Structures are given as C-alpha cells and as structure tokens.
Amino acid sequence: MNEKFGCPEEVLKIEKEFGECLDKTNIPLKQLKDVLAFLNSKEESENRDLPEMFFK
Amino acid sequence: MSVLKLAPPLRKPVIYYTKPPNSNFDFIEKNFGFSPPLYRILSQVRTSNFSTLVLEDIDSVGFSQEDDSELRDAGYVLSTSPLKRLSFFKSKIRSIRHLKRQKSSNLLGYAIMKQVPLKDKSGGFRWIVFESVVTNSRHVNNYIPRKKQYAINIGNNILTLSGVLYCQQNGINNVCAHVALRTAISLMLESGDISYREINQILKNEGMPHYPTDPLARTQILRILDKLGIKWSKETYFSDEELKRLGEKGPTIPYQTYLYSSIESGYPALLAFSVPNRDEGHVIPCFGHTFNEDTWVPRAETSYFNIGKISYLHSDSWLSTYICHDDNFGSNYCLPKQYISNHNSILVIALRPNEISYDAIFANAITLDYLYTSLANELQVISTDNIWAKRLLAAIRGTNKGWFVLRAMQVNSRQYIQHLRSLRAWGKRKVKIPEYRINSLERNLKNDLWIVEISLPELFPANRRKLGEVVFNPNISTVTKDLSSFLFARILDKFYFLKKFDQDQLEVTKYDAGISSHTELFSFASLKTSRLSKLLSVLKERSFWKVSNN
Numbered sequence: 001m002n003e004k005f006g007c008p009e010e011v012l013k014i015e016k017e018f019g020e021c022l023d024k025t026n027i028p029l030k031q032l033k034d035v036l037a038f039l040n041s042k043e044e045s046e047n048r049d050l051p052e053m054f055f056k
Numbered sequence: 057m058s059v060l061k062l063a064p065p066l067r068k069p070v071i072y073y074t075k076p077p078n079s080n081f082d083f084i085e086k087n088f089g090f091s092p093p094l095y096r097i098l099s100q101v102r103t104s105n106f107s108t109l110v111l112e113d114i115d116s117v118g119f120s121q122e123d124d125s126e127l128r129d130a131g132y133v134l135s136t137s138p139l140k141r142l143s144f145f146k147s148k149i150r151s152i153r154h155l156k157r158q159k160s161s162n163l164l165g166y167a168i169m170k171q172v173p174l175k176d177k178s179g180g181f182r183w184i185v186f187e188s189v190v191t192n193s194r195h196v197n198n199y200i201p202r203k204k205q206y207a208i209n210i211g212n213n214i215l216t217l218s219g220v221l222y223c224q225q226n227g228i229n230n231v232c233a234h235v236a237l238r239t240a241i242s243l244m245l246e247s248g249d250i251s252y253r254e255i256n257q258i259l260k261n262e263g264m265p266h267y268p269t270d271p272l273a274r275t276q277i278l279r280i281l282d283k284l285g286i287k288w289s290k291e292t293y294f295s296d297e298e299l300k301r302l303g304e305k306g307p308t309i310p311y312q313t314y315l316y317s318s319i320e321s322g323y324p325a326l327l328a329f330s331v332p333n334r335d336e337g338h339v340i341p342c343f344g345h346t347f348n349e350d351t352w353v354p355r356a357e358t359s360y361f362n363i364g365k366i367s368y369l370h371s372d373s374w375l376s377t378y379i380c381h382d383d384n385f386g387s388n389y390c391l392p393k394q395y396i397s398n399h400n401s402i403l404v405i406a407l408r409p410n411e412i413s414y415d416a417i418f419a420n421a422i423t424l425d426y427l428y429t430s431l432a433n434e435l436q437v438i439s440t441d442n443i444w445a446k447r448l449l450a451a452i453r454g455t456n457k458g459w460f461v462l463r464a465m466q467v468n469s470r471q472y473i474q475h476l477r478s479l480r481a482w483g484k485r486k487v488k489i490p491e492y493r494i495n496s497l498e499r500n501l502k503n504d505l506w507i508v509e510i511s512l513p514e515l516f517p518a519n520r521r522k523l524g525e526v527v528f529n530p531n532i533s534t535v536t537k538d539l540s541s542f543l544f545a546r547i548l549d550k551f552y553f554l555k556k557f558d559q560d561q562l563e564v565t566k567y568d569a570g571i572s573s574h575t576e577l578f579s580f581a582s583l584k585t586s587r588l589s590k591l592l593s594v595l596k597e598r599s600f601w602k603v604s605n606n
Contacts, residue, residue, distance in 0.1 A: 034364025056271035
C-alpha cells in the first residue's frame, strides 16, 4: 500500500511499466451511502448470534 | 493420496454387459438390495450409454479401514464381506485382458460399495455407497466450474477420472453433515479427499466430539473448516414462522446469491435446511449450476439485485438449478433454484480458500460504487465515439438504469493473465490486448484476484461476452471506500487506474487496452491445463500404487 497515492504498490509498478498514459483526469472522491449501508448490514447479519442448528 | 481407490482386486473381476435387455434394477437388487443412491448412479451411466460394468472385490483399506476402526470403537460388529468396486465403461469390454488395455477416456465412473452395520445394533447390515465419482452429464447446460481428478485401479489398470466425490452416510460415525463436508472439502484440498476419522479427530481435539449416531451442529461444521484452514461465509435464514417467534428480521441477501457466488468461482457451498417434523435438518453440498440463455427470469423485475436504490442484474439470473449431491439419494442432481423456500430454515456456508478476505457479494457491491462514482464519468467521455460505452452508460445511469450484469469470479493471477491473452474483438481475431501490457500485468500480479465482469443482458447469456472487468485484491476488505483493494479496471479499449490526488479527489489514469468492443467471459473450462502436470499426476499415482503393493 502506497501512503501517498493510497493504492497498492503493484498498481504503481504496473503503471510505470505501461509507460505513457493516454490521459489523466481528476474526479471527486465519493462513496455511495447505499453501498456503505449495505456492506455494514451484511456484516452485522453474518455475525448475528443465533440459536444452534443440528444436521443429520 | 487414496489407498482405497488404488486397492488391487482380491480375485478376478467379473465383467457384465449392460445393454438391453440387461437391467440395472436386477443387478442392484441381486447384489445390494434396495439402494436409492446406486439406482441414481447407474441411471447416470445408463444415460451416458454405458456398455460394461466391472465388479471387483477389494479389501477394506485406507479411509474405509479407518471407518471400520471407528465403528469397532463404537461397539459395532463389522461385516465380513469385502468391499465391492463397480466401474462403468462406455464401450463393451470383452475380457480381463481387454480390461487391462482400457484407456481413461472410456471410463464413466466408479462406486465403492460397503456393507455397514445397522445403527440400532440389531446385528443386521446394509450396503452403502462409501464413495463414487461419475463424470460429466450429457447436458451441455450443466456447468461444474472445478472438478477433481482421481486415479482409480480397475483390474490392476490405473485409470483417471474427473468429477466430484459423492459419499453416503452410515448414520453412525458419519451423518449427512460428515459426507457433505467430505465432498466439499475434497474440492478444496490439494489431496482431494478427507476421512471421517480425520473429521472426528478434529472435533475431539477441539473439545466438541461427535458421538455415534448424533447429528453435527453448525458450530462443529464451522470448526472443522476453520481447523483445515478453509475460509467460509455463512448466512442463516430462519423460516417465516421461526422469525416471528424469535422477533428477528431475515437477511436482505437471498440465500441463492451466497450459494452462487461460491459455486461460480469454483468453490463448493453447503446448503443446510430444516426438514418438516424432524428435530434435525439435512445438509447437501452444491458445486455446479445449469445455465439457460433462454430463461425468462432476467426479464422479471424480481431478478434485479438491489443495494438501496441501486440495482443491477446478478449473473445468476440465468441459472435455474444448482448441481448437488444428496447422500440419501445419489449424485449430481439438479436442485431447482427456488425449491427450498422460506418455509424452511436455511443455512448456507459458502467455502473459499484461506487467502480471501471477502466474498463475491462484497466484490459486486464495491464494483457498483466504483462504477457509479468514478468509471461512469469516464464512459461519458468516450460514449460519443464508442457505441458500447454509450449502451453501458445508459444501463448504469441512463434510460435503461439497472439493465447491466455483474459477475464476480475469484481467480488467480495466472488464470487471469491467460484469460487476457485469449481475448479477441468480436469477429476480428487479430484485434487483441497489446502483449506488452499483458506482460507488465504478468510481472506484477502475483496473488489471487477478484474480477467482477460487467456485461449487458443478451450480450451476457447469448454471446457469453462482456464489456470489461474491475480487478480487486481479495485480501484487503474495508467497508469504508478506499483504494487499498482496487487494482484497476479494464473497460472496452482502456485500462483505468485510480490514485488519490488529494484528500477529496481521485486521479484517473487511462491506458490503451486494444479492444474497443466486447470480449469473451472468463471460463475455467477454456483455460489450458498443462498436459505435463496431468501426466505427472498420473505417474505419481501409478508409482504410489506399485509401492503400496511391495
């Protein structure tokens, strides 16, 4: 993980080997609230403490 | 290494010609009595036009011998009958000498039958299918992403066979959960199999022993996987009635999504469900699915997978059944996707290798985030010149919102690189991704990957093609969005890399990817396996067999 660019080191290595890029643009860093809420609820649901189940 | 599969015959094999008027029913009833799993196994080889059945007596060795010692310890008297190995061939085998010249390509499957004591200790016995592997179904729509290759001794001729191991419980030292685990674990471990004694030993060491004839609990199943280093994600779905009683709300993700996400990447899942009027539930292993490009379901609104207000089509929309074993009834069944409903309580345990920190559902969700917040802007830029960018953009945030397909696959870097090298533009065999780009990726990508493929309805089922994929590192999972797991995206003719520009901004860097239209979907079946490694594995098995006979 590269601290300055916040991305994995191998990404920087690949980019270096790729050479000259076609183009660069800057965009705002956003996260979809719906996705964040979904991932949190998924984690909560998977970690629920539920009654034991038996299989035979 | 399975000693049992390589056990030499105790006496001369008996060869049966199986074409009509010979009857499978007669053969089973005469030799083994009533055995639903064996009826099913013989039905499968019947539909594959088998001509020959070879019956051999073999000693109880290897895993079967371990099983005997557990039964003896539990106070059961063992049968004196040898094990019976049945093997099934496509063509007619005329003699023992002819059997010794058979090639693996003629073998359709095998089953090892074992006579086990009745669990009530009445002194009676019954035949069970201790293990069996049957090769491919004749149906082209049946898809099993990963199979295991096994070496099997038939008449002192070692042949190889690929498929998914099936086993039937004896109800004493192993129950349905043991045999479902044995199948699932066989697909995860390099060795391709695990004994019941090893499973029970893990439980004993962990202070949660399995007592003869008892069921296995969910916590015991999960502990076995943990101790073997196999990662899992699980989700529990109580029946509507049970939810009301517990005052709980059910999970939002359907159980089918958990099952599919594991199976599609080539890893099995355990599907456990309650059974009416019984205290204990039943578990079956699922490891494949059917795919029908003509299915109506994706046209229905319910097939959308919703994350808040964002929707997309999950690639399992074209799936109508899962391929599974049921130890009570036999191997390679097709279980309809909606058959087990919320009238039952359901537990899904999706298996994955130990290096992976998050599942396909998580990978799809973060792909949506990157698509909406970063990559859609880039599609906007190129959509004036690229009709496929325009179509995808319309599916992400335009007139056809939600009308795109995501398919998450867990692959290793080598498989992904091989896949990239095989990609060609539609109808233009010479248009491909520049080799120097692929070489750079090959030098720097060393670990497992999540690739989430992006496609459109019709393009996905009919042509089995896609518009690109987003590639993630599967070992870093963060609910809060950062770039630590995002490696890059390849969409149409560009590779996209993301870096932090400052606190609030991302820098998107673009490189030429060579193909401006759609390309083939990832498929395990299309990857070349090394002929040398196949040969070596066969030779290893052969030399082992010789050693075991010395």
